[in-house]
Amino acid sequence: DADVTQTPRNRITKTGKRIMLECSQTKGHDRMYWYRQDPGLGLRLIYYSFDVKDINKGEISDGYSVSRQAQAKFSLSLESAIPNQTALYFCATSDSGDRGPNQPQHFGDGTRLSIL
Amino acid sequence: AQKVTQAQTEISVVEKEDVTLDCVYETRDTTYYLFWYKQPPSGELVFLIRRNSFDEQNEISGRYSWNFQKSTSSFNFTITASQVVDSAVYFCALTGRGAQKLVFGQGTRLTINP
Numbered sequence: 001d002a003d004v005t006q007t008p009r010n011r012i013t014k015t016g017k018r019i020m021l022e023c024s025q026t027k028g029h030d031r032m033y034w035y036r037q038d039p040g041l042g043l044r045l046i047y048y049s050f051d052v053k054d055i056n057k058g059e060i061s062d063g064y065s066v067s068r069q070a071q072a073k074f075s076l077s078l079e080s081a082i083p084n085q086t087a088l089y090f091c092a093t094s095d096s097g098d099r100g101p102n103q104p105q106h107f108g109d110g111t112r113l114s115i116l
Numbered sequence: 117a118q119k120v121t122q123a124q125t126e127i128s129v130v131e132k133e134d135v136t137l138d139c140v141y142e143t144r145d146t147t148y149y150l151f152w153y154k155q156p157p158s159g160e161l162v163f164l165i166r167r168n169s170f171d172e173q174n175e176i177s178g179r180y181s182w183n184f185q186k187s188t189s190s191f192n193f194t195i196t197a198s199q200v201v202d203s204a205v206y207f208c209a210l211t212g213r214g215a216q217k218l219v220f221g222q223g224t225r226l227t228i229n230p
Binding site for chain 1: 120122125151153158159160161163166207209217218220221222223
């Protein structure tokens with residue numbers, strides 16, 4: 001089983017719909033992140049959370065919201081989807097523990113989202 | 117602000133050739149961390165290496181090697197004797213101490229032809 005699980009893996013929906021992407025992890029990491037990937041732009045950070053009560057905006061948070069329901073779960077919502085939110089979305093986790101700062105982030109397999 | 121530039125959008129070589137992927141970064145932090153990730157055609161992101169700014173030792177792992185040079189703000193990745201399975205998009209990324217906000221380059225699509 002994957003350590004970082006994203007659901008759904010693929011989603012096609014219409015403009016104006018509310019969409020939630022789920023991420024759960026079994027790695028025991030305290031830090032979680034949401035990124036989107038667009039061709040030619042690499043990955044860009046949407047939101048991140050260092051703990052259950054901690055939510056921070058990333059580079060491109062407009063049009064998105066998140067919820068950190070538990071240490072192992074971090075969901076991303078698009079309240080009213082628009083076509084330019086069509087992208088590949090990744091959830092990632094990392095550990096702030098005692099192995100030194102800036103431990104590598106571990107990514108889920110991605111959610112391919114298409115907004116028509 | 118932090119920035120990572122991967123100027124090579126696409127590279128195509130024949131199997132067994134050596135290939136180097138370039139990564140140039142910008143940061144004002146004195147302590148920072150550099151990463152390389154691989155994204156194969158299946159889409160997942162695979163962590164390859166992390167390098168600290170205070171450790172300029174080059175690293176070799178099998179056919180992979182990394183050359184970190186602070187003087188030129190570069191962290192280049194070389195694959196020796198490339199194989200078809202090396203075909204993927206490769207991302208270089210940067211973060212400052214404590215923040216853990218990864219800034220990614222645009223990625224280099226590497227195609228190894230048989």
